[in-house]
Amino acid sequence: MRNKGHIRAVMAALLALATAALVAACGNAGGGGGQGGGGEGEGGSTITIGSKNFTEQYILGELYAQALEANGFTVEKRLNLGSEQIADRALQGGEIDMYPEYTGTALVATLKDSEPAPDTPEATYERARELYSQRDPADTMLTPADFNNSYGIVVNRDTAEEMNLQTLDDLAEASPELRFASYSEFQNRDDGYPNLKENYPAFDFKDTIIVNDLNLRYRGLAEDQADVGIGYLTDGQIASQDLAVMEDEKSIWPFYYPAPVVRSDVLEENPEMEQILNDVSASLDLETMQQLNSAVDIDQQEPEEVARGHLEEAGLLEQ
Amino acid sequence: MDRILEVLARPDYPDLLWRHVSLSAAALAIGTVIALVVAMLVSRSPLGAFVAINVGNVGRAVPSLAILALVFPLFGFGFNTALVALTALAIPPILINASTALRQVSPQVIDAARGMGFSNLQVLGRIRVPIAAPVIFAGIRTSAVQVVASATLATFVGGGGLGDLIVEGYSRGDNYIMLAGAFSVAVLAIITELGFGGLERALTPKGLKVAQKRRGK
Numbered sequence: 001m002r003n004k005g006h007i008r009a010v011m012a013a014l015l016a017l018a019t020a021a022l023v024a025a026c027g028n029a030g031g032g033g034g035q036g037g038g039g040e041g042e043g044g045s046t047i048t049i050g051s052k053n054f055t056e057q058y059i060l061g062e063l064y065a066q067a068l069e070a071n072g073f074t075v076e077k078r079l080n081l082g083s084e085q086i087a088d089r090a091l092q093g094g095e096i097d098m099y100p101e102y103t104g105t106a107l108v109a110t111l112k113d114s115e116p117a118p119d120t121p122e123a124t125y126e127r128a129r130e131l132y133s134q135r136d137p138a139d140t141m142l143t144p145a146d147f148n149n150s151y152g153i154v155v156n157r158d159t160a161e162e163m164n165l166q167t168l169d170d171l172a173e174a175s176p177e178l179r180f181a182s183y184s185e186f187q188n189r190d191d192g193y194p195n196l197k198e199n200y201p202a203f204d205f206k207d208t209i210i211v212n213d214l215n216l217r218y219r220g221l222a223e224d225q226a227d228v229g230i231g232y233l234t235d236g237q238i239a240s241q242d243l244a245v246m247e248d249e250k251s252i253w254p255f256y257y258p259a260p261v262v263r264s265d266v267l268e269e270n271p272e273m274e275q276i277l278n279d280v281s282a283s284l285d286l287e288t289m290q291q292l293n294s295a296v297d298i299d300q301q302e303p304e305e306v307a308r309g310h311l312e313e314a315g316l317l318e319q
Numbered sequence: 320m321d322r323i324l325e326v327l328a329r330p331d332y333p334d335l336l337w338r339h340v341s342l343s344a345a346a347l348a349i350g351t352v353i354a355l356v357v358a359m360l361v362s363r364s365p366l367g368a369f370v371a372i373n374v375g376n377v378g379r380a381v382p383s384l385a386i387l388a389l390v391f392p393l394f395g396f397g398f399n400t401a402l403v404a405l406t407a408l409a410i411p412p413i414l415i416n417a418s419t420a421l422r423q424v425s426p427q428v429i430d431a432a433r434g435m436g437f438s439n440l441q442v443l444g445r446i447r448v449p450i451a452a453p454v455i456f457a458g459i460r461t462s463a464v465q466v467v468a469s470a471t472l473a474t475f476v477g478g479g480g481l482g483d484l485i486v487e488g489y490s491r492g493d494n495y496i497m498l499a500g501a502f503s504v505a506v507l508a509i510i511t512e513l514g515f516g517g518l519e520r521a522l523t524p525k526g527l528k529v530a531q532k533r534r535g536k
Contacts, residue, residue: 085492109492181396181477184487209396211477212486213384216391220477225395 045270050087050096051079054214055296055303056149056234056258056289060100062307064260067280068273070317079303084109091263092137098262098277102149103128104254106141106261108191121148121255138264142274144257145281147289151186151253152233153196153246159227160244167247171228172202180205181217181226191253199252215297234286236294283314326484326499336503338398339480343467343507345402350409350466351459358417358455359443368418375414378407383472391476401470401478408469409462416458420451453523460515467508471500481507 047068051061061079069075078096081087088110090096103124107113111131118124125144132139155165155178163174171178186192187210197203209226211217218237220226231238238245260277267273288310295306311317326332354375361367386404394400424447432446448455474482481500488497523531 083490083492183490184474184483185490188487189491209477210479210483211396211475212483213475216388216396216476219391220396223392223395 046074046076047098047266047270047273048076048078048096050081050090050099052084052087052099053080053082055236055293056232057100058303059289059292059296059307060258062303063280063284063311064098064100064277066304066307066311067276067316070311071272071276073270073273091139091261092135094137094263097266098260100258101141101261102256102258103141103144104150104256106132107254111135117254119251121257124255125257125259132261133264140262140264140267142260142262143278143281144259145284145289147234147257147284147286149232149234149256149258149289150248151192152231152235152238153248154221154229154231154238154243155246156221156224156227157242157244165244165246167249168196168200168252169202169249171246172200175203175205175228177206178227179207179209179225180228180230181209181211181220182230183212183214183217184210186230195252199250234289234293236290236292236297239290240294240298279316280311283310283316322495323499323502326496327503332484332499335479335481335483338473338478339467339470339482339504339507342398342401342405342473342478342480343463343470343511346405346409346466346470347459347463349402350406350462351413353406354410354413354458355417355455358414358421359448361418362421362443362447363439365422368422372411372415372418375411378409379411381407383408383469384475387472387476396477398473398478400476401473401480404472404476405466405470409466412462412465413455413458416461417451417455420454421447424450450527453519453527456515456519456522460512460519463511463515464508467511468504471504 049061049065049068051057058079061077065075065077078090081090081096081099084101084105087096087099087101091099101110103121104117106128107117107124111128113127113131115127118127121144125141129141132141153168153171155171159165159178163170165171165174182193187208188194205228209220211220214231214235217226217229218231218235218241221229221243222241229243233245237243259281262273262277292306292310295301295309296303308317357371357375358368361371383404386407387400390400390403394403421443428446428450429442432442437445470480471482471485472478473480474486481503484500484503485497488494488500
């Protein structure tokens with residue numbers, strides 16, 4: 001078709017596409033959008049804080065950001081960057097100065113440690129800290145908060161009681177009768193399902209449904225679309241839906257304790273940051289994190305408010 | 320490039336591809352039927368057409384994730400929930416094109432047909448639809464491409480498809496997995512566009528083809 005109407009239609013479509021792309025580029029879900037780097041603000045330095053793309057990360061990012069702000073720093077927030085790969089690239093490239101990372105994740109995904117996973121949370125942290133400091137540019141992993149955000153295989157409370165399921169061994173044996181709601185990353189990542197299957201070979205679910213949305217996975221458990229789910233130990237839904245967490249007696253997963261990872265040059269210029277950030281981490285434990293996550297995911301509150309509430313309660317906003 | 324091909328060679332790839340195609344085909348088929356039936360029903364009523372088109376556009380205005388969440392309690396995880404959301408996306412282009420084209424058939428032609436004794440149904444089936452066919456088909460073609468591109472949404476509700484690859488690649492920061500998924504969708508969309516384009520040419524009544532040529536298309 002070569003008539004004028006056709007050409008005009010194509011031009012209109014291109015114009016609409018360009019406009020849409022422009023609008024989408026201007027919208028930024030992470031809040032803030034300034035360019036990073038530790039510049040000098042009015043009261044103190046400017047610190048750019050990033051985070052990964054899930055609720056706990058938004059909350060941790062907000063907690064650290066607000067604590068720094070209360071202590072005279074100017075903070076640019078670039079939360080919701082993406083996966084650890086993306087956040088790490090931003091850190092090393094100078095687009096952000098720090099972001100919260102988990103000790104285990106750092107070893108596996110960003111530092112690519114070839115040694116077998118350490119046996120204890122402390123050893124995991126020490127190894128991560130050491131490898132981070134050897135990078136170029138070097139990073140400093142500060143003191144972790146005291147909770148393990150590891151994978152949690154969860155089962156509906158009724159099913160768990162009926163079939164007497166308490167450990168992953170129990171679950172593996174019962175798995176041929178159960179439906180598992182999982183997601184693509186877990187199924188294909190080395191430390192995900194392959195790791196589970198290797199250590200508990202009896203796993204053989206009747207049905208594995210790949211549902212790439214955390215909320216829908218949990219809803220599926222609540223609405224009997226699946227019997228077994230995979231989440232993280234700090235997920236708010238574990239508490240609110242009264243899900244039974246299967247005990248991992250073989251400790252097959254690394255330890256995932258969260259800590260701020262800061263570029264060492266930024267930390268050197270602003271040594272006060274260390275104490276402020278460590279105080280925030282020290283105020284968190286498993287139950288607290290579950291509650292904060294729940295406030296955002298289930299009660300639909302904003303991460304910023306939830307973080308502020310916690311900091312106020314912990315007395316960390318007065319300075 | 321090799322790494323992308325590695326992803327295509329994964330054992331789960333054929334299933335994802337097939338699921339994507341079958342989901343798209345089903346949504347298009349059902350959407351076409353619904354859209355055509357509605358368009359024919361309102362072909363003689365301007366108000367009816369107006370209402371139908373605006374209701375149909377809800378399928379495009381409401382975010383697909385919202386539709387998924389709403390339908391999920393009814394059908395649960397999997398194919399059917401994704402199908403409902405995709406069908407809602409498939410309907411508007413076909414409905415708009417069909418409704419407009421059916422109603423814009425030249426009144427003189429219809430008059431002539433009535434003069435020959437055609438009933439309303441015969442006018443619809445033997446005059447309106449064949450004349451409107453190219454435009455209707457263009458609507459179906461547009462819808463098909465949109466559906467193939469949007470079928471990635473099935474990943475959020477356990478419906479499978481190439482969206483699984485894209486999300487996995489994104490979550491793991493692995494661009495090759497993500498691109499393998501994205502390229503597959505793009506290639507599918509192009510094949511759909513070309514395939515339907517060919518069908519469109521094949522189905523345009525000969526008389527209209529001649530008229531189009533004369534008008535310099």
